[in-house]
Amino acid sequence: MNSSASPTPNPLRDGLGLRSAPQSCTLVIFGATGDLTHRKLVPALYNILADGEAPPALTVVGFARREKTNEIFREELGEALKNFSRQTVKDEVWDHFSRSIYYHRSEFSEPEGYSRLKDLLDEIDREHGTNGNRLFYLAVAPDQFGVILDGLRAHGLNEAKPGSWARAIIEKPFGIDLPSAKELNTVVSSAFQEQDTYRIDHYLGKETAQNIMVLRFANAIFEPLWNHRYIDHIQISAGETLGVEARGGYYDGAGAMRDMVQNHLLQLLCLTCMEPPTDLKANSVRDEKVKVIRSLHPITGDDVATHTVRGQYAAGAIFGKEVPAYRDEQRVDPHSMTETYVALKLGIDNWRWAGVPIYLRVGKRLPKSGTEIAVHFKSAPAVLFNTNAPDLDQNVLVIRIQPDEGISLRMQAKIPGAAVRIEPVKMDFHYGTSFGKASPEAYERLLLDAMSGDATLFARRDEVEEAWSFVDEIRAGWDDPTFSTPLEFYAAGSWGPDAADRLIGADGRAWRRM
Amino acid sequence: MAAAEFLAPAGIGIEVPLGRVDSELKKLWKQGEGVVTRASLINLVIYSEVEGSLPINSTMAAEITQDHACRVLLVEAGRRDLSAEVEAWITAHCHVSRAGGRQVCCEQVAFRVAGPLDALTANTILAHLDSDLPLVLWWQPALPTEPHRELWSRVDRLIFDSATWINAGVEAGKLRSLQQISTHAMILSDLNWNRSLPLRTAMAQLHDQPGVACGLPSLTNIIIHHGTEGKTGAQLLAAWFARQMKWKMKIVGTTTALFAPDSNIRCEVEYIAEGDGPHVIAIEGRGDYQFQVRFAPESGLVMGSTTLADGHVYKVTAPGVKMDAAQLMGAELERGSEHRIYPEVLAMLAALQN
Numbered sequence: 001m002n003s004s005a006s007p008t009p010n011p012l013r014d015g016l017g018l019r020s021a022p023q024s025c026t027l028v029i030f031g032a033t034g035d036l037t038h039r040k041l042v043p044a045l046y047n048i049l050a051d052g053e054a055p056p057a058l059t060v061v062g063f064a065r066r067e068k069t070n071e072i073f074r075e076e077l078g079e080a081l082k083n084f085s086r087q088t089v090k091d092e093v094w095d096h097f098s099r100s101i102y103y104h105r106s107e108f109s110e111p112e113g114y115s116r117l118k119d120l121l122d123e124i125d126r127e128h129g130t131n132g133n134r135l136f137y138l139a140v141a142p143d144q145f146g147v148i149l150d151g152l153r154a155h156g157l158n159e160a161k162p163g164s165w166a167r168a169i170i171e172k173p174f175g176i177d178l179p180s181a182k183e184l185n186t187v188v189s190s191a192f193q194e195q196d197t198y199r200i201d202h203y204l205g206k207e208t209a210q211n212i213m214v215l216r217f218a219n220a221i222f223e224p225l226w227n228h229r230y231i232d233h234i235q236i237s238a239g240e241t242l243g244v245e246a247r248g249g250y251y252d253g254a255g256a257m258r259d260m261v262q263n264h265l266l267q268l269l270c271l272t273c274m275e276p277p278t279d280l281k282a283n284s285v286r287d288e289k290v291k292v293i294r295s296l297h298p299i300t301g302d303d304v305a306t307h308t309v310r311g312q313y314a315a316g317a318i319f320g321k322e323v324p325a326y327r328d329e330q331r332v333d334p335h336s337m338t339e340t341y342v343a344l345k346l347g348i349d350n351w352r353w354a355g356v357p358i359y360l361r362v363g364k365r366l367p368k369s370g371t372e373i374a375v376h377f378k379s380a381p382a383v384l385f386n387t388n389a390p391d392l393d394q395n396v397l398v399i400r401i402q403p404d405e406g407i408s409l410r411m412q413a414k415i416p417g418a419a420v421r422i423e424p425v426k427m428d429f430h431y432g433t434s435f436g437k438a439s440p441e442a443y444e445r446l447l448l449d450a451m452s453g454d455a456t457l458f459a460r461r462d463e464v465e466e467a468w469s470f471v472d473e474i475r476a477g478w479d480d481p482t483f484s485t486p487l488e489f490y491a492a493g494s495w496g497p498d499a500a501d502r503l504i505g506a507d508g509r510a511w512r513r514m
Numbered sequence: 515m516a517a518a519e520f521l522a523p524a525g526i527g528i529e530v531p532l533g534r535v536d537s538e539l540k541k542l543w544k545q546g547e548g549v550v551t552r553a554s555l556i557n558l559v560i561y562s563e564v565e566g567s568l569p570i571n572s573t574m575a576a577e578i579t580q581d582h583a584c585r586v587l588l589v590e591a592g593r594r595d596l597s598a599e600v601e602a603w604i605t606a607h608c609h610v611s612r613a614g615g616r617q618v619c620c621e622q623v624a625f626r627v628a629g630p631l632d633a634l635t636a637n638t639i640l641a642h643l644d645s646d647l648p649l650v651l652w653w654q655p656a657l658p659t660e661p662h663r664e665l666w667s668r669v670d671r672l673i674f675d676s677a678t679w680i681n682a683g684v685e686a687g688k689l690r691s692l693q694q695i696s697t698h699a700m701i702l703s704d705l706n707w708n709r710s711l712p713l714r715t716a717m718a719q720l721h722d723q724p725g726v727a728c729g730l731p732s733l734t735n736i737i738i739h740h741g742t743e744g745k746t747g748a749q750l751l752a753a754w755f756a757r758q759m760k761w762k763m764k765i766v767g768t769t770t771a772l773f774a775p776d777s778n779i780r781c782e783v784e785y786i787a788e789g790d791g792p793h794v795i796a797i798e799g800r801g802d803y804q805f806q807v808r809f810a811p812e813s814g815l816v817m818g819s820t821t822l823a824d825g826h827v828y829k830v831t832a833p834g835v836k837m838d839a840a841q842l843m844g845a846e847l848e849r850g851s852e853h854r855i856y857p858e859v860l861a862m863l864a865a866l867q868n
């Protein structure tokens with residue numbers, strides 16, 4: 001095992017950038033013929049290069065089972081790049097980059113394959129100057145992690161040479177529950193130290209997710225109000241119009257809780273509710289995030305029925321087109337009890353958030369796609385304007401994560417006229433309108449960070465395990481016949497089961513109309 | 515007719531009386547109501563004293579606003595043939611937003627002013643700024659010796675171009691005076707400094723390789739190739755290199771030399787003019803260690819390479835040099851932050867040219 005090497009000082013680097021420079025390396029992608037490589041990874045690497053952000057030497061080795069030559073692999077990636085790159089592909093840049101891409105055919109379980117990989121990487125180091133730095137990207141199902149990491153360890157590929165580094169990037173899902181996550185983490189840690197392990201949650205690479213910290217800690221007007229004295233409740237919503245598409249096989253074993261809540265939504269919750277970190281170093285930020293998960297009030301016993309709703313979409317219509325029920329989707333068990341919708345009422349047991357409910361909802365086949373965080377402030381008393389009226393509408397700060405990234409603030413305004421009539425108005429900031437240039441894709445930022453040794457936007461082992469521990473208790477409650485938490489059905493194209501409305505309605509509140 | 519066509523009349527727009535600029539702008543926006551979004555993150559004032567500069571600067575503003583939402587104020591000062599003291603035109607630059615097909619428009623007001631920058635011009639500019647937004651002033655003529663305090667005190671970022679400077683010492687003095695007037699910690703943005711950014715970035719990338727940067731102290735010659743108007747840019751690049759290496763810069767006879775104060779290191783700088791324009795085209799280092807970084811116009815990229823003593827060849831490819839002023843401005847607004855190194859580099863150049 002190794003610890004990350006410190007970068008070589010270069011006097012010319014001073015003052016050129018605001019972030020640490022990525023270091024020359026070879027990215028070895030396991031599962032290189034898959035969708036992720038074609039749609040996300042290679043376009044991200046190309047854009048990094050085209051924007052001048054790449055390290056001086058960057059090479060890619062695709063490790064996969066299919067028979068293929070370097071030339072065919074490059075050609076396929078070049079074709080995919082034209083479809084998936086966020087900027088127009090320049091032939092000169094692609095020609096330069098494609099010469100640094102290699103294909104390595106092997107079974108994941110074939111020892112000889114790793115021996116040949118080692119030779120290839122040494123040759124690449126000599127030819128391209130990648131200095132023995134290796135970034136192993138496991139773009140495969142978790143059940144393949146063990147065999148791949150064993151292969152790397154058996155051939156010493158997990159150990160960096162002096163002055164170099166070896167890191168592993170792991171794609172979610174990080175397990176299916178706490179025991180499997182622990183087992184997976186044990187497998188990974190047998191080959192790579194925690195500081196060299198980068199667990200990707202692409203939500204954290206999104207510009208708006210990163211902007212949550214800036215919004216909270218760089219604007220003096222918000223932080224003083226960011227607590228139980230001024231905030232009534234928070235809603236975090238992630239909806240999509242899509243069904244399970246081609247992922248039926250995977251999704252039916254996972255469900256919305258594992259697929260979205262355990263990772264993406266809890267990460268957004270952490271960024272929204274954490275205390276200010278002492279600095280922006282990876283562990284400082286991650287320490288604060290994990291404290292939020294540890295402070296979540298456990299949902300057990302009777303609370304499972306009153307604080308959670310699980311649903312599954314039935315047949316319905318999306319954009320005027322009829323769509324099948326979940327159970328009729330391809331590779332889905334016709335009697336499946338897997339949830340495609342989850343609504344939760346959470347509480348954080350700490351000084352800042354005592355008594356502030358946080359409502360989470362996530363679902364497939366909803367009327368609109370979008371992820372957002374809505375912070376509802378307590379209402380101002382209406383005594384001045386109309387003593388007979390209930391409290392005024394709440395001020396709501398909405399952080400839109402995707403699509404149409406931006407921030408809006410709802411406030412009250414007087415309608416012109418002789419009478420004092422008050423209506424809510426919205427101040428709206430759209431990234432796409434204010435900043436013409438497209439934001440980098442999440443994978444661009446995350447790959448650069450991994451090349452620079454910055455793990456701030458990656459999930460740490462304890463974050464992942466604490467999150468599993470929290471959702472496992474809910475899942476255990478769902479499976480326990482003592483508590484009544486039936487799977488609720490909702491029509492595709494609706495905003496989820498009625499039970500979700502009752503969950504929030506019981507507190508005198510309602511879900512935001514997205 | 516699409517809403518954006520109402521909003522963006524051809525050329526510099528519709529002529530309006532100075533006192534009616536705001537109300538005419540409101541009318542203009544009304545035509546696009548519900549269809550277009552008005553966007554503005556900064557006030558961008560482009561000031562010129564060249565006759566006929568308004569349409570040229572308007573074209574550049576159209577390009578800049580594609581990526582950077584601004585309220586644009588164009589000023590062409592120094593005209594003596596005007597019927598009024600100030601003539602004004604309004605228009606908007608529109609483009610389709612990347613956030614879903616909506617038209618995003620930035621308004622532009624163009625002024626033609628009789629006489630140089632004085633109280634009248636300053637008032638015209640100040641009266642038409644969007645409140646609370648930063649003021650970015652792109653000052654195209656020579657830096658003023660008698661700046662208008664009211665205007666300059668409100669500038670957040672000053673954009674200028676040192677390519678035409680003859681005496682950097684004098685100009686640096688003017689910049690210091692302007693910064694003293696500013697109440698907003700005015701940031702200096704030299705377009706000429708930005709021209710060499712791709713070369714500096716490629717040089718840094720090339721020397722990120724372990725074992726490469728250690729060759730730099732053994733350089734005996736630096737050769738900088740530049741366009742015929744690019745000498746100052748080339749000198750800025752040499753000064754930057756000296757600053758990064760913690761070397762001194764001095765003229766010895768007719769040669770610029772770089773010294774390491776505490777050793778025998780002496781590196782001579784040679785400037786070679788080739789081609790037109792204000793750009794720095796290439797930089798070569800020679801001696802026991804050698805490197806080269808060159809802009810390749812045919813590919814639009816900057817290519818760098820070095821060969822180490824053991825025969826290793828390292829290469830880098832980086833995005834190319836921004837060729838025109840609008841591109842340079844766009845890059846500057848995108849980068850945004852202050853240029854921490856620039857004042858030190860400018861001071862070295864000023865000492866050299868004084």
